[in-house]
Amino acid sequence: MDRKDRNFGKQFKEYREEYLDIKQLEAAERLSISSSALSNYERTDRDLTPDMLAEMKRTFDIPDDYFIAMLMGEPLREVRSDISTSAGKTGEIREHYRDKFIEHHRQLLEESNELREMIAIAASLSAKQRRIYFNSMKSNIAVFKSLVAKSEQSATSLPLSEKE
Numbered sequence: 328m329d330r331k332d333r334n335f336g337k338q339f340k341e342y343r344e345e346y347l348d349i350k351q352l353e354a355a356e357r358l359s360i361s362s363s364a365l366s367n368y369e370r371t372d373r374d375l376t377p378d379m380l381a382e383m384k385r386t387f388d389i390p391d392d393y394f395i396a397m398l399m400g401e402p403l404r405e406v407r408s409d410i411s412t413s414a415g416k417t418g419e420i421r422e423h424y425r426d427k428f429i430e431h432h433r434q435l436l437e438e439s440n441e442l443r444e445m446i447a448i449a450a451s452l453s454a455k456q457r458r459i460y461f462n463s464m465k466s467n468i469a470v471f472k473s474l475v476a477k478s479e480q481s482a483t484s485l486p487l488s489e490k491e
Contacts, residue, residue: 334400340369341403346420357386
């Protein structure tokens with residue numbers, strides 16, 4: 328991959344942060360890769376494969392003009408440089424991503440009483456309490472993933488709760 332093409336990772340990071348307003352971990356989860364792998368792509372420490380480029384475009388529904396600018400190493404802010412439409416376009420892209428995200432996970436939300444309960448709890452908290460709540464949940468998820476990995480290595484299954 329030539330140096331110009333390697334700008335894609337840096338520009339994807341800008342697109343993710345500025346246009347989608349999502350964290351690296353969320354993007355990595357959506358791409359089914361580790362956050363460290365995505366970090367390597369974004370820092371250009373690792374070359375993006377054509378398959379990964381296509382997956383990024385598809386997963387985040389990157390508009391063609393932005394995707395081409397990212398591939399060509401052109402500044403994203405110049406893609407649609409009309410100031411009056413640029414801010415609006417950023418908002419549209421962010422809203423479109425969030426709508427697609429919600430639609431993608433709608434079935435999980437509809438089927439999971441626990442998820443709806445967690446959302447209701449989060450909605451009742453102050454912003455600071457919500458941040459603490461979500462960070463504690465992320466810590467629990469990290470522990471869970473570690474347990475799953477260990478159980479897969481030892482070919483044992485995780486214990487189920489009494490309800491299951």
